[in-house]
Amino acid sequence: MSVNNTQPQAYRGRFAPSPTGPLHFGSLITAVASYCEAKSQQGQWFVRIEDTDIPRIESGSISHILACLEHFEFELDAPILYQKDRLDLYHQAIETLKQQQLVYACQCTRKMLGSNAIYSGACRHRQLDFEHQAIRVKVTDQAICFQDQLQGEHCSNLQQDLGDFVLLRRDGIFNYQLAVVVDDALQGITHVVRGADLLDNTARQIWLAQLLKAPTLNYMHLPLAMNKHGQKLSKQNLAQALDFNKAPQLIQHALQCLGQAPVELDRPSKMLKQAITQWSTEQIPRHTCLNGIFE
Ligand code: GLU
Numbered sequence: 001m002s003v004n005n006t007q008p009q010a011y012r013g014r015f016a017p018s019p020t021g022p023l024h025f026g027s028l029i030t031a032v033a034s035y036c037e038a039k040s041q042q043g044q045w046f047v048r049i050e051d052t053d054i055p056r057i058e059s060g061s062i063s064h065i066l067a068c069l070e071h072f073e074f075e076l077d078a079p080i081l082y083q084k085d086r087l088d089l090y091h092q093a094i095e096t097l098k099q100q101q102l103v104y105a106c107q108c109t110r111k112m113l114g115s116n117a118i119y120s121g122a123c124r125h126r127q128l129d130f131e132h133q134a135i136r137v138k139v140t141d142q143a144i145c146f147q148d149q150l151q152g153e154h155c156s157n158l159q160q161d162l163g164d165f166v167l168l169r170r171d172g173i174f175n176y177q178l179a180v181v182v183d184d185a186l187q188g189i190t191h192v193v194r195g196a197d198l199l200d201n202t203a204r205q206i207w208l209a210q211l212l213k214a215p216t217l218n219y220m221h222l223p224l225a226m227n228k229h230g231q232k233l234s235k236q237n238l239a240q241a242l243d244f245n246k247a248p249q250l251i252q253h254a255l256q257c258l259g260q261a262p263v264e265l266d267r268p269s270k271m272l273k274q275a276i277t278q279w280s281t282e283q284i285p286r287h288t289c290l291n292g293i294f295e
Helices: 025-040 061-071 083-099 176-186 196-211 244-257 268-277
Strands: 012-015 044-049 103-106 134-137 143-148 152-157 165-168 191-195 218-222 224-226 288-290
Touching: 012 025, 012 191, 025 044, 025 061, 025 191, 025 218, 025 224, 025 244, 025 268, 044 061, 061 244, 083 103, 083 165, 083 176, 134 196, 143 196, 143 218, 152 196, 165 176, 176 196, 191 196, 196 218, 244 268
Parallel strands: 012 044, 191 218, 224 288
Antiparallel strands: 103 134, 134 165, 143 152
């Protein structure tokens, strides 16, 4: 199966942080790149807070995200959307899949599955009741391929690489893969620009979008910002929270990481405007970029 989107559409991009910690320099790279990509193509840019995984939400991180958006002076084309307000929509998507017998209840616990990363489909034919169980979606033995704007062609066979995967956890939490597909479709998103750490999720999302008859999206996976020790900046390795009082300097540095021509130090909105006029996707490095100044 090959996914190729050739129809011209009005560009609708988004930035979709999870409030599992404060935004860091890697998040800024994603925000700046998705914003400039959208705006340089006369597109719209939306922000969605991905707060479905309640146990992992860190108090204070939503207010940090909001403060960053304000201080970096990004212009949003609609009010921010919160996934926690949209749980009914994810339930409806599961219902649609249930009606077509594309999902099933699964009793296997993490302990039962052990270290086996590929789910064997043990519960596929057990016809378990859906109540209080995890729900998995069926996958098939075929390659799902897409053309990433920066990373080139990427293929994955979900059955061989992963097996049927969880959409709703036993504790009632919707999996990121489902929420992201439902929301991108309902928000009319056309282009996804995000970190390359999410590249491996894309085949799952394309598969779900096909099952839900959602439109195919265009993807661009950005280079990962590294610290001076060569580690990817992430919440796990305690990347420093963005200091929004240094917004102009941080914008300059993000643009440098993204291979873009420098912009003059000014107020953030002006710097972003200049960055949009000189924006060049071709200059973005493919894999990593160094954040040697602030980490
Ligand atoms: N919420 C995800 C994260 O913060 C990003 C989702 C996406 O851009 O598709 O890692």
